[in-house]
Amino acid sequence: MxxxxxxxxxxxxxxxxxxxxxxxxxxxxxxxxxxxxxxxxxxxxxxxxxxxxxxxxxxxxxTSSSDEEHLNYKLKRLNGTKALKKEKLVKESFEKPTLISTLLTSISFYILMFLGYISQALFPPKVATEHNRHGYPHLYDKFASFYSRYVYRRIRDCWNYPICSVPGAEVVLKERITPDNGWTFEFTGSQRKCINLGSYNYLGFAEKSGPCAELAIKTAHTYGLSTGATRQQYGTCEVHRELEKLTAEFLGVEDAITFGMGFATNSLNIPALLSPECLVISDERNHASLILGIRLSGATVRVFQHNDVKDLERVLKTAIYYGQPSEESNKHKPWRKICIFVEGIYSMEGSIAHLPQIIALKKKYKAFLYLDEAHSIGAIGKSGKGVVDYFGCDPKDIDVLMGTFTKSFGSAGGYIAGTKQFISYLRQKSYASKHACAMSPPVAAQIIAVLKILMGKDGTDLGKNRINALACNTQYFRRRLAQIGVITYGNQHSPVVPILVYLYSKIVYSVRTLIENNIATVGVGYPATPLLEARLRICLSAAHTKEQLDYALEIIEKVANDIGLKYSRLPKDPNPIQYETLELNH
Amino acid sequence: MLQELLKFINYWYFRYLLITELYMVEKWERVMIHIVLLIIFTIIGLFNWIVVLGAIGYFVGPVINDNIKRQVMYS
Structure with a gap:
């Protein structure tokens, strides 16, 4: 031997x-x-x-699974005296429905599919079909087109609503009717003003007047609306430099680079970071932009269960142990890079990534960490610096800090922040920096104004007030919903509030009823969520007043009574919740 | 009285439509599923009545006719 x-x-x-x-x-x-x-x-x-x-x-x-003690020890050392951080994780809930409601949901889904197929067979849709292509693979995905024509089409009136105003605390919807069960729509010409519980306007900066809008207008007068070139050509103005400097300062890192589109920030930069010999460990609920970027890069992907640090460690361990799954001669070769992809706030679950544990794991296994703060930046944390601020972690522990300006900042675009060396590399190699047009100057100016307000550079505490107002609204709304007895997913401090309704019909009824009562919400179903977990998603904003939230809650309670949404079996808080005296330990 | 009964029936018919996803489909599809469900439950009922009760009766003697009636009366 x-x-x-x-x-x-x-x-x-x-x-x-x-x-x-x-x-x-x-x-x-x-x-x-x-x-x-x-x-x-x-x-x-x-x-x-x-x-x-x-x-x-x-x-x-x-390594052995009994490493947990070691991990906990490391965690304690990382957090130092911040013992209360652990408490925050406990407030996350993913309550399961009863077996009987899961069963009924499954049966009803089969009924829907059955009716869809019969309907398709009896009344074939008047669309392009494939003929005489013997031996070729199908051009269209059969199930996808069936699903969108015979399931989604029936309830299409709940989505794609055109709006006619700024999506602030209130939004004006353009009303429409469908004469043929969702195949076509006609505008009635009337409008409806609704309380906006659907836009990602967390800090309420989507405004048509005020200091941010004024700065944007001023910049439009100076630079125009487009730079007409990429960043590497004639596309870099003073506003871009200022924006990047401010972003880096706001996040507490060395440097940042900005792009004109949030989705593209993910999907076009990941290919510059990873190559086919790399390993990506991705949360199962990651956003489509991350998934697209990872696929474009050609790296091997392993998925771990949503927000489950133990499962993440298992996947990491197994992947490191077995190495690359390439051909026989190359088998078990070590990975070139290992990168963990997580989001700050998950937009469909309302949960917050367990960052301290993930950082400890990343350090232990020498992996990189890519944190997508699209929804969390501005929305949580004492000074609005996202999930890093919320847990009190060091931003330098995260290798790639990505975020967007589309949500809390009321603007457009995205950023990537990190060390100076890393950002210089991206400036040279990223597709979005090489080939995409630079961010529009007025859009950048809006972000600069918002950043200055959030950092208190305008000499007021308006930013602080907005962050507190959002935290207050979130606490109030989530706790009142728990009292009503509906199942909500996610972390107590997350302003994204999914209310589980399980059935498509219930989405339709609740969205329609809420719009009739002047409340605009978004219903979400398959494929954005798992098949049997359809939900109503509510995004809170700092711009909402208590009266608006109370009105919305009253209507939601009425709907929940009418159609039986009170699935929750958790104990309810018997005391009335006082908006004014809420404790904000965000 | 009748009004309330109608209201009650209407409400639970609406809940039945929701739980079977029939709320969002067209009328002819609704009617079809009603008929299909009616047929399924009728067949199950008939099967229970004739086969299951018959089989039990084969082992323990007549189930419906006398024994149950007597038990109900004396209890």
């Missing part, structure tokens, strides 16, 4: 006959902590477990 020596390559190590024997002997190991010569801080295993004179299989080891 050959033994593994120091100067053998990894493939040789694997081919050595005693590898299998060692592999089968996993259960016998014991370990002590230590730093290893290959640069990885791993546990040293005593016993004959995969290690021979400093060589691990592909340079890594599979």
């Amino acid at each position: 050959k033994t593994i020596t120091d100067n053998m390559s990894i493939t040789e190590c694997i081919n050595t006959s005693n590898y299998n024997e060692i592999k089968n002997d996993k259960s016998k190991h014991t370990f002590t902590a230590g730093t290893y010569q290959n640069g990885y801080n791993y546990k040293e295993y005593s016993g004959n477990y995969l290690r021979r004179n400093g060589k691990y299989l592909n340079g890594h080891t599979l």
Whole structure:
């Protein structure tokens, strides 16, 4: 039997006959902590477990699941005295419905599918069909077109509402009717003013007047509306430089780069960071832009369960242990990079990433961390700096801080922040920097004005007030909903509030009824959510007043009574909730 | 009285439409599913009445006729 020596390559190590024997002997190991010569801080295993004179299989080891104590210890050290941070995680809830309601939801879904197929067979849609393409694969996805024509089409009136005003605390909808069950729509010419519970206007900066709008108008008079070139050509104005400097200062990192579109910030920058030999570990509820970017990069993807740090560690461990799944000669080669992709606030779940644990894991396994703060920047944290601020983490621990200006900032575009070296690399290599037109100057000016207000550079505490108002509205709304007895998902402090309704008909009835009562909300169903977890999603804003929220809650309670949305079996708070005396421990 | 009964029936018919997703489909589809469900439940009922009760009766003697009536009366 050959033994593994120091100067053998990894493939040789694997081919050595005693590898299998060692592999089968996993259960016998014991370990002590230590730093290893290959640069990885791993546990040293005593016993004959995969290690021979400093060589691990592909340079890594599979650590034991009892590492949790070690992780907790590290966490305590990371957080220092901030013991209350752990408490915040406890307030997250994903209550399951009763078995009977899950069963009824499944049965009703089958009825819907059955009716859809019968309807399609009896009345084939007047659309382009594929003929005489024997031997070719189908051009259209059959199920996708069936689903959009015979399920989504029936309830299409609840989505794609055109609006005719600024989407502030209130929004004006353009009314329309459908004469043929959703195939076509006609405008009635009337308008309806609704309380806006659907826009991502967290801090209420979507305004048509005020200091931000004024600065934007002034910049439009100076620079016009478009730069007409990419950042690498004649596209960089003074406003862009100022915006990037301010963004970096706001986030507490060295440098930042901005782009004209939030979605493209993700999907066009990830390919510049990753190559096919890299590993991506992605949360199962990550946004489409992240998924698109990861797919474009060609990296291998492993998915972990939503917000489950234990599962993340399991996936990391297994992936590191087995290495790349390429062809036989290359098998078990170490990954070039390992990158964890998480979001700050998940837009469909309303949950907040467990950042301190994820940072501890990232440090332990020497992985990179890509944090998408699209919804969380501005929306949570004491000074509105997103999830990093909320947990009191160090922004320098996160390798890639990404966010958008579309939501809390009432503008458009996105940013990526990090070290100076990293941002300089992106400036040269990113597709969005090379080939996309630079951000429109008035749009950048709006963001600059908002950033200045949030950082208190305008000499007022308007920014602070807005952040507090949002935190207050969120607490009040979420706690009142819990009293009503509907199931809401996510973290107590997240301004995205999904109310579970489970059935498509219930989405339709509630969205229609709420609009009739002048409240605009968004219904979400498959494919944006899992099949049996359709929901109503409410986005709160600092611009909402207590009276507006009270009115909305009253109507929601009425709807919940009418159609049976009170699925929650959690104990209810019997005391009335006072808006004025809410404790804001955000 | 009649009004209230109608209201009650209407409300639970509406809840039935919601729970079976029939609320969002066209009228002819609704009617079809009503008929299908009616047929299914009738067949199940008939099956229970004839086959299941018959089988039980085969083992324990007549179930419906005398025993149950007597038990109900004396209890």
